Amino acid sequence: MVKKEKVVLAYSGGLDTSIIIPWLKDNYGDLDIIACCVNVGQEDDMGQVREKAISSGASKVYVENVVNEFVEDYVYKGLKANASYECKYLLGTAYARPLIAKKLVEVAHKEGAKYIAHGCTGKGNDQVRLETAIASIDPTIEIIAPWRIWNITSREEAIDYAMSKNINLNGISKEKIYSRDQNILHISHEGGMLENPANEADFDEILVMSNTVEKAPDIGEYIEIEFKEGIPVKLNGKKLNGEKMLAALNKIGGIHGIGVIDLLENRLVGMKSRGIYETPGGTILIEAHKYLESFVLEKETAHFKDIIGQKYAELVYNAMWFSGLKDAFDAFVDSTQKNVTGTVKLKLYKGNVKFAGMVSQNALYNEEISSFSTGDLYDQKDASGFINLYSLPYKIQALNKLNNTGEKAIEINYSFKE
Structure with missing residues (x-):
């Protein structure tokens, strides 16, 4: 008996990956399909995901729990850099893809699989992120990308195909057709009525992790986050690892409607797209981190x-997690974080993160210097000499302008030596 080649399928149990298993069986009947679900904090019942994969035709299922690794080795690197794509998107999906790719390759090596398959569409960023990451780890693995091959052209047709194969859609319908991606950092929502930018998002229908601003409490909540060298280590005095820190802040931030954005972004593949992103805990962390950096970093470094x-942020968004340039940036960022240690107090209120105080032994702010009172460390008279030197280029520029307009103010003669 000829041994079948193996394919490792990046499996989530959602619409796209659920129909890939029967599609692979119909079109690649000689492949042994191994489903791999990488748990980066999506709120799914992994037991049900496993059962669904098996019932759909997978021969084996791996469930890789990497939530804490995702937070501490991926999200926190971006946090230290204050990375946000186009000044809004906190890269929830983009951080997850290289880790998912890493785990897919590990399973492929363990199983001796020649192929990796995924459910990314041919219009999305994630196909580039996954495949570039896989190629960066093991370029010999071949990719099967059904959305770039099959004749299914829409999510409506994907639903029809799933129904024809008796696949459980778990509430997905042609009326509730949003494409969602969730992990412990965020959840994104795309498709449906959001595809028309003339439409206002129906947040009551869309939001999963967060309250709307209207439903958020009328009373604010204070929290304190302690950082050590740029990494959040305590919440309200309690020491937490990355997974527990983000989970706790997601709950608190979600209550107060923190971190909900409606973004029209420029995709890597050349088009614009619209998405609703919920990132409650991540938004709180990056705002706290920025406040603390303003306290301890000198101006030019900041x-x-x-x-x-x-x-x-652009490198991460554009599938360059494993690039040498990103490694160099990580080294620079880490060097800036040595003094980013201290505690930040915040007030959360109806979608807003308000500064409420901070302390750090590494603070460069000195109350005696910065106050309006005269102290020993700063003599206000010294400012006169500084201003004279600082303004000198602009004085010369003004004098030249006066000379050129005929209002002679100073004689400056330059000539070539014979």
Whole structure:
């Protein structure tokens, strides 16, 4: 008997990956299908996901629980950089894909699989992120991407195909057709009525992790987050690992409607797309981190780090997690975090994260210097000499302008030597 080749399928139990198993059987009957569900904090019943994969035709199912690894080795790297794509998107999906790819390759090696399959569409960023990451780890693995091959052209047709194969859709219908991606950092919503930018999002129908601003409490809540070298380590005095920290902040932030954005973004593949993102805990963390950095980083480092943070977000968004440039950025960012230690107090109120105080032994803010009173460390008279030197180029510029307009103010003669 000829041994079948194996394919590892990135499996979530959602619409796209659920129909891929019967489709692979119909079109690649000689492949042994191994489903791999990488748990990065999506709120799914993994037992049901496993059963669904088996009942759909998978020969084996791996469930890889990597939630804490996802937070501490991926999300926290971006947090230290203050990375946000186009100044809004906190990269929830983009951080998850390279870790998912890493686990898919590990399972493929364990099983001796020649192929990896995924359910990313041919219009999305994730196909690039997954396949680039896989190629960065093991370029010999071949990819099967059904959305780029089959004749299914819409989610409506995908639903019809699922129904023809008796696949349980778990509440997905042509009326509730949003495409969602969730992990412990965020949940994204795309498709349906959101595809028309003239439509206002129906947040009451869409939101999963968060209250609407209207339903958020009328009384604010104070929290304190302690950081050590740029990493959040305590919430309200309680030490928490990455997974528990983000889970706790998601709950608190979700209550107060924190971190909900409606974003029209520029995709990697060249088109614009619209999505609703809920990132309650991540929004709280990045705002707290920014406040603390403003307290402990000197001006030039802070300003240059803003530039690096923007480029860092672009690299992550654009599937370059395993690039040498990102590694170099990580080294720079880590060097800036040595003094980012302290505690930040925040007030959460109806979608807003308000600064409420902070303390750090590494603070560069000095009340004696910054106050209006004269102290020993700063003599206000010294400012006169500083201003004279600082303004010198602008004085010369103005004098030249006066000379050129005929209002002679100063004689400056330059000539070539013979």
